[in-house]
Amino acid sequence: MSGEPVKLYVYDLSQGMAKQMSLSLTGKQIDGIWHTSIVVYGQEFYFGQGILVDKPGTTHHGQPLDIIDMGTTFLPLEVFTEYIDSQRSVYTAEKYHLLDFNCNTFSNDVCQFLTGSSIPSHITELPAEFLRTPFGQSLLPMIENMFGKSTLRSTTMPSTSNGSTSATTPNAQSLSMLQDVSSSAFSGAPSSVAQQSIQQANNLSSLQQAIKSYTAVAVFFTSATCPPCRVIKPEFEQMIKDKNQGTASLHVLGIIVDTSIAFDAGAKYQIRSTPTFMFFHKGEKISEFSGANYSELKSSVELLLFTAYPPHPHRTLHLRQVCKPSNQPILYNNFGKLDMILEKLHTYLKEDGIHLDEHQLATLNFAKDVLLKKQEEILDMEQWQRLLDTLIDKLPMAHQFPLLDIARSLILTKEAGNYYTTNCHKIAHLMDTVQNDNETDGSGTPKATWLMILRLACNLFTHQVLVTTYFTSHLASSHRSSLTQLLVSTLLAQDAQVRQAAASLAFNCSTVVMAERLRKEENSDSFTGSAGMAEQEDDDWQVEIMSAVMDALTKETDQEITHRLLACISKFLFLSPQGSSLGDLLSALDIRGLLDEKKTNSIITSTPVLELARDIKLMVDKSVDQ
Incomplete structure (x- = not known):
């Protein structure tokens, strides 16, 4: 019996940046941030927003960097299809984790099912290897914020020769790479959920497996000799796709069962006429009807969704204002008259006997030009922070507000966001300083500060x-x-x-x-x-x-x-x-x-x-x- 070849497609989510930057950042050469998929039976299977399927080489990841021969499978297509369907409840969008449960986890499981072999260890062990570096540990909080806590945290803390942990500060370029990698790894074709929301079941086994695997299932029993079935079928398919449109995971699965092919399914569910529709919630049938009645179909699907995903009690209230205002934060992005602010700061510096050297003065003026958009270059946040630390330490609390006024405007910039994401303790120190001063100084912190x-x-x-x-x-x-x-x-x-x-x-x-x-x-x-x-x-x-x-x-x-x-x-x-x-x-x-x-x-x-x-x-x- 001839078998079916199984291929592992390998992609680099960093688009070559890991190979260029890894040695200087981590002390180790990492050739890529690997994403993999399995190609078998003429289709490419991969994990991101759930289990996705495309024609080989046509995914949003582009062309693979490498194609590895994983051997041959002798399993029939029907068996593999049932296996993939059974895994959809395991590999859901909600469970995706960049480090612990990702595309490579899926590829490894599928490869073992098909051939008994595992994918190369340099791919599956990459997350742990990365987290053993100080740089990896510095990025771990941000990764965990995006995907949840990692099980690798307790086993990968790096240490120096004397046993103490060390830290490396990511720069803006590496932070940007992290966000790009996360987005690319987790994303899929925008319409992927809608495309996967309709399945065919050609036997009782595959039908029952799907009913068990999905929270909400609408089954359309049809037959080749049924004219009303041909009329209602496109309406059924469009309704199911509409109910899943704009959702990151499959809310309702539509299954089409041709009883002239799936005899066992028709017999099991006692289908005496077509079209017949049945609706299942967590494997249990909650309703059914026969006939090409669009209104009844619509109300039955809506009842199924309401049963499967009841709205939060607050959604049943007629709230007039809670959701009306924007959920955007309140920002203070009007930086006022910078010339007057700087003049006030220089007055205070003179009063307090603080002299700025040439580099400090240039940094302050450059910050002003950045806010006035007179500079196309990016402010060196490290130099700015050194100046800020120096002046906060020397200026009395009552004289700090002009400097803080400039700081609160600069923090709105992208460069500041990237810098403080890895130096957040600098901001926390400012918050703590003003509060500690308020506790020790009988006069209290000035209003402006x-x-x-x-x-x-x-x-x-x-x-x-x-x-x-x-x-x-x-x-x-x-x-x-x-x-x-x-x-x-x-x-x-x-x-x-x-x-x-x-x-x-x-x-x-x-x-x-x-x-x-x-x-x-x-x-x-x-x-x-x-x-x-x-x-x-x-x-x-x-x-x-x-x-x-x-x-x-x-x-x-x-x-x-x-x-x-x-x-x-x-x-x-x-x-x-x-x-x-x-x-x-x-x-x-x-x-x-x-x-x-x-x-x-x-x-x-x-x-x-x-x-x-x-x-x-x-x-x-x-x-x-x-």
Whole structure:
């Protein structure tokens, strides 16, 4: 019996950059960041947004760098098809991890199934080898922020000869490469889910396997001699594709069963006429009907989806304001009159007897030109940070605000985002310095300094990877406590401008949590059951912020600040997962009574704020009733 050749297609996700940069960054020569796929039976199978199938060499990865002969399989195509179908519930988009569970994991499993052989070890062992380098460890927090914690963390920590760990700082180019590699590894053809949403089942075994493997399945029993079947078939296919459009994973699988071919399937399910439709949730039949009735088909598919993926209780409420405002963070991107700011800084430097040398003065002027877009060159962030550290150390707290004003504007730039992603402790130090000074200095931190530190913290949220990895997560490398303490200590400030900036920072924290919940709701097979990014879904942290916000709200008399505090509460509360204590906390703190009091005292008067207060009451009531 002749066999079928099995080929391993090998691609470099870094497009040659790993080969060029690896030796200088890691101390090891790494020739590529490998992505692999299996080519067999004239098709290319690979893992990214689920299991994907294309014609060989036509995937978004381009042409392979290498093609390795993995041997021959003698398994029939039908057996392999059943195997791939059985693995779709294992290799889902939600389970993808760049280091632990990736395309090479899939290729290795498929190759072992087909031939009994494993793919080359230099491919499967690359993640562990990379993480044994200081550079790999420095990138690990960002990788874990994107894909979740890695099982390789505890076994790959590098150490120097004396036993201490060492660290290497990634540059902007390597950070960009990481993001490109992650995107390329995880992506697939945009329409891949819709393309895979319709399958043929030619026997009972393949039909039952698919029903067991998918959460929601709609089965269309047809026959070659059935005219109504030919009429309703394109409607069925389009409906299934529409229900999966724009989703990262398959929400409902449509299966077409020709009973004139799959006799055993027709007999098992007692199909007496065609077309007949059956609908399965987690392997159990929930409904069926016969006839080419489009309206009944539509309502049955919608009932199946509602059963499989019931909406969050908040989605059943008529909320007027919670989702209406943008979920974008509040940024302070107006840098004001730079000439006046610099003049003030130079005045303070002179008063405090601080002299800038030629290089320091050039760095300061270059920063100004960057903000005014007079420079096409990129600011050397290392030089800027050295200047900032020097002046923060020498300038009295009351004289720091012009310098911090420039810093909070510069942090909006892409270069600053890349730099602070690997030097986040520099920002945390600024937050801690102003708070420590406030505790030791009887006169307290000046208003202007508080404002600039808070605005700088708000502007961090323009860089998603930076803020979600190091300032809102509970990863070991996070500085969330510094940001949280800054927020809590300023929400009750006497000055309204400081309180408004603090309320903006609280709002920005809530946007990170809400964005993750919305992303999880859109991309997961089941919102309530998916893992998501646990780093951002931390009930204790949310309770800490919510308690401080409620305390501030109780005393607040300014309507604009009140609006921002309420927006923060609404975003933390909206789509909160089952088991969250936020609703109970707000109920215990009598937020209903507080909002009614604000309305009576004319602190809440504008329609948007009144509607937001109403939405919060509805969500609290729904959360408490669960």
